Amino acid sequence: xxxxxxxxxxxxxxxxxxxxxxxxxxxxxxxxxxxxxxxxxxxxxxxxxxxxxxxxxxxxxxxxxxxxxxxxxxxxxxxxxxxxx
Numbered sequence: 001x002x003x004x005x006x007x008x009x010x011x012x013x014x015x016x017x018x019x020x021x022x023x024x025x026x027x028x029x030x031x032x033x034x035x036x037x038x039x040x041x042x043x044x045x046x047x048x049x050x051x052x053x054x055x056x057x058x059x060x061x062x063x064x065x066x067x068x069x070x071x072x073x074x075x076x077x078x079x080x081x082x083x084x085x
Contacts, residue, residue, distance in 0.1 A: 004059035011052055018045060 024038040031040035 004055075008052065008055050008060060011055070015045070015049055015052060021045075 021038060021041055024041055027037050029037040031037055035043075
């Protein structure tokens with residue numbers, strides 16, 4: 001049985017390989033008429049990386065760190081009343 005950490009690590013390994021986009025090197029195609037295809041590819045790739053980091057935070061972040069942080073939090077003090085002018 002695979003763990004979420006192993007699946008996420010494999011996901012990032014695939015993203016690492018896909019980051020080396022040598023296949024777009026000589027392509028002068030424009031996406032939407034202005035964006036070079038390699039730059040558009042990296043923009044989409046960046047969204048996949050952001051999703052991967054969301055997965056890390058959701059499934060790999062140690063919950064005890066959040067619990068310890070909540071235990072030491074104190075509620076914010078109410079703002080001081082301003083005297084009328």
